[in-house]
Amino acid sequence: xxxxxxxxxxxxxxxxxxxxxxxxxxxxxxxxxxxxxxxxxxxxxxxxxxxxxxxxxxxxxxxxxxxxxxxxxxxxxxxxxxxxxxxxxxxxxxxxxxxxxxxxxxxxxxxxxxxxxxxxxxxxxxxxxxxxxxxxxxxxxxxxxxxxxxxxxxxxxxxxxxxxxxxxxxxxxxxxxxxxxxxxxxxxxxxxxxxxxxxxxxxxxxxxxxxxxxxxxxxxxxxxxxxxxxxxxxxxxxxxxxxxxxxxxxxxxxxxxxxxxxxxxx
Numbered sequence: 001x002x003x004x005x006x007x008x009x010x011x012x013x014x015x016x017x018x019x020x021x022x023x024x025x026x027x028x029x030x031x032x033x034x035x036x037x038x039x040x041x042x043x044x045x046x047x048x049x050x051x052x053x054x055x056x057x058x059x060x061x062x063x064x065x066x067x068x069x070x071x072x073x074x075x076x077x078x079x080x081x082x083x084x085x086x087x088x089x090x091x092x093x094x095x096x097x098x099x100x101x102x103x104x105x106x107x108x109x110x111x112x113x114x115x116x117x118x119x120x121x122x123x124x125x126x127x128x129x130x131x132x133x134x135x136x137x138x139x140x141x142x143x144x145x146x147x148x149x150x151x152x153x154x155x156x157x158x159x160x161x162x163x164x165x166x167x168x169x170x171x172x173x174x175x176x177x178x179x180x181x182x183x184x185x186x187x188x189x190x191x192x193x194x195x196x197x198x199x200x201x202x203x204x205x206x207x208x209x210x211x212x213x214x215x216x217x218x219x220x221x222x223x224x225x226x227x228x229x230x231x232x233x234x235x236x237x238x239x240x241x242x243x244x245x246x247x248x249x250x251x252x253x254x255x256x257x258x259x260x261x262x263x264x265x266x
Contacts, residue, residue: 002095002123002124002146002147002148002171003093003094003095003096003123004047004095004097004123004124004148004171004172005148005170005171006095007046007047007095008046008171008172008206008227008228011046011227012206012227016264017223017226017227017228017229017263017264018046018047018172018206018208018227018228018229018263019044019045019046019219019228019229019231019256019259019260019263019264020045020046020047020048020049020208020210020228020229020230020231021040021045021048021049021230021231021232021235021256021259022048022049022051022064022099022210022230022231022232022235022236023036023037023040023048023049023050023051023232023235023236023239023252024051024053024064024067024068024071024236024239025050025051025052025053025071025076025081025084026053026070026071026072026074026075026076026080026081027053027067027068027070027071027074027076027236027239027240028070028239028240028242028243028244028248029074029244030074030076030080030081030083030084032239032244032248032249033050033084034084034087034088035248035249036239036248036249036252037050037088037092037094037096038088038091038092038249039249039250039252039253039256040094040252040253040256041092041094042253043252043253043254043256043257043259043260044256044257044260044261044263044264045094045256045260046095046228047094047095047096047097047123047124047228048094048095048096048097049097049098049099049126049230049232050081050084050085050096050097050098050099051064051067051068051098051099051100051232052078052081052098052099052100052101052104053067053068053069053071053072053076053077053081054068054072054100054101054103054104055068055069055072056101056103057101058101058129059101059128059129061233063233063236063237063240064232064233064236066240067236067239067240070240077104078100078104078105078107078108078113079108079116081098082116082117082120082122083120085098085120085121085122086119086120086121088121089120089121095123095124096121096122096123096124097122097123097124097125097126097148097150097171098117098122098124098125098126099126099128100125100126100127100128101127101128101129102127102129102130102138105125105127105138110137110138110141111141113141114141114142114144114145114147115145117142117145117147118145118146118147122147123147123148123171124147124148124149124150124170124171125142125147125148125149125150126150126151126152126174127149127151128152130151132151132164132165132168133164135149135151135168139168143170148169148170148171148172149168149169149170149171150169150170150171150172150173150174151165151168151169151173151174152165152174152175152176153165153166153173153174153175153176153199154176155176155177155189155195159198159201159202162198162199162202163202166199166202166203166205167203169203169205170205171205171206172205172206172207172208172227172228173199173203173205173206173207173208174208174210174230175195175196175199175207175208175209175210175226176210176211177189177192177195177209177210177211177212177213177222188212188213188218188221188222189212192209192222192225192226193225196209196225196226206226206227206228207226207227207228208226208227208228208229208230209222209225209226209228209229209230210229210230210231210232211230213229213230213231214231214233214234215234216258216259216261216262217262219231219259219262219263220262220263223262223263223264229259229263231259234255235252235255235256238251238252238255239251239252
């Protein structure tokens with residue numbers, strides 16, 4: 001049982017929901033990203049998604065696309081992201097998962113990726129564009145190092161496909177609450193309660209809901225339905241607006257705390 005699984009087990013015992021913030025590694029800099037991770041942990045993050053910048057992030061909206069471009073321009077490659085995770089591990093045991101597309105992983109080499117993730121202290125990987133049916137070698141390499149593999153369930157997923165995806169997931173199942181790309185929305189997707197309940201028909205693993213959750217009120221509502229709440233674009237936008245300044249981590253911490261409090265206290 002790694003840090004992600006342990007955290008969900010602890011939260012299950014408390015009857016609490018996990019708060020899972022996402023940031024793009026390297027925006028505004030890798031050094032700032034490291035400090036923001038510590039800030040998010042102080043704010044109450046249970047698991048942190050550390051986004052690996054990619055040149056063609058087709059699943060992401062404008063805020064995360066632009067963050068990835070800025071990070072890549074500053075040299076935030078997958079090896080540099082893993083070095084940052086290793087530095088974080090010297091100071092923190094917060095559960096960390098990489099959010100990546102498959103191309104950087106394939107270019108790095110599957111076995112090398114798994115080894116390097118384990119050595120750096122990565123707890124899980126969400127490879128957003130890798131179908132579970134085609135993920136055999138990838139999953140085997142990560143499973144062998146005790147690293148969770150998280151896959152996505154969509155609103156359009158059939159019952160048969162939900163069962164397949166849930167069976168491949170370890171750590172938790174990630175439910176994409178709406179069709180399209182990531183981004184802030186004024187309203188939550190309709191039918192979230194039924195969608196989460198449907199996934200639970202096929203697994204006892206925790207379900208985390210993401211895409212379109214951007215305010216404490218929205219986070220509070222989702223916390224009543226699922227075992228995890230993921231917030232990304234709103235936090236990424238706040239970081240972009242703050243820029244590479246001494247105040248950035250503090251601003252991220254304050255916003256994250258408002259979300260964490262909403263998730264934990266209802």
